[in-house]
Amino acid sequence: MSDPLAELNRLQERDLELDLIREDQSRIPEELVQARLHFRSLEVQLGDLQEQLREVRLAYHKADLELQDLKSKREKAKAAQAQASGAKEQTQYAEQIRQLSGLIEDLEGNGKDIEGQMMPLMERMDKLEQELAQVKAQVDEARPKLEALEAANQQRVADLEATYQAKKAERDKLAATIPAPIVKEYESIRKARKGTGLAKMVKTANGYRCTACNVQLPMHVAQQIHQGHKVVRCPSCGRILWKGE
Template sequence: MGGVNGAEQVEALRALYGLQEKDLELDRLREEAESLPEELLAVKRQVEALEERLAGLLERQAELQKEYNRHSLDLEDLTAKEKQAEAEQRQAQSAKEQTQYENRIQQIRDRIRELLELSTPLMEAMESLEGEIAQVEEELSQLRPRLEALLEENARRVGGLKETIALKEEERRAMAQGIPEALLKEYEAIRRSRKGTGIVRMRRQGNAFRCEGCNVVLPTHVAQKVVQGQVVRCPTCGRLLLKGD
């Protein structure tokens, strides 16, 4: 900032400090706009958990239904084979053939009985799943309208915040016009790398001076430059320093 006297530099740094307060306010407003209210988060989590549970139940139901359908087809096939074997047995010409058909029919009937025994717990499981699915769907039908209402309420809240942010950004642009461009760019670069704080005050503590940004005692020559109104950065944290009141 060559050609600028100490008083002007101090004023520029003070203006920059005021701009930073505006920037921090904007940061808070943007964070508030991006965050979700606790009630909305809680209901959203409930809905998501129920939807996930419902998806798992429906998947399990589809698997059981597939298995049940497979058993039903096997039973139809075995029943047809049983009838065919009985018809062929009636046409048997010898006792040996009669016995062979009898054995075959018995094997088919044993298999039919096994499938029926397996089908019973499948049906019971499917009925139980239907009850669980109905319960979850009922819970979702009650929660979803609440979630929609909270989302709409939040959208209105965010809309209001965005309007406020737009006004604050306009104020910020007006404030920035009175600050030297080189100093402003330096501040913005530091702010990006230092979690939003690009300029801090230097505070006296006894015979020492400390940086408010990192609380480190500043070297005497650095403190003297700050007192003189020079543009100085903290040698420890790199933030711009402004003499405290």
């Protein structure tokens, strides 16, 4: 007659093997981790550049609208000055034209010593557009590499899943040969202990110990295990104790 605990030990070996497969499935290859980080970094950089370019374009558009408005007002002032009848009115329009010309010069510069507000915005737009094009090219280059690594990892996980299911079927077949109450108790302990529900008892110079928690066992516990009349659990860690084959 076979020893149920010996079969339970074999069951646990299969369970631990299944655990390793699950761990392997959840483990992301380092190359994929790095590829994801790199691609995410590029996406963040791309988004940041797009936002900066949007803000600069808005600032330029606002300045351009203001410039067109100022030029329109100056043209109207010039037309009004040309029709002015008195010297005082002429002087007032001249002052208005001077002020408007100063504001226009502040915006578009004079091509000499005054750069104006719009030129730096144009230069900033050009620079951002160049940087944006470079990062987009890097994203386009990185995307297929990442997709290939993702696909390879999905295949790896799928292959492991097929292996897992095949081994689990063998495990369940073995479990069916062991008394159900023992299997149920083992599985409950294994879940609580996150891995093992059965531990081997080994002889030491001073008696016996549990190989799971390494605690010395009381002699009466060791005797009960040797007798094999019932399932005995370790007084320390609670695992089912087995005398070994």
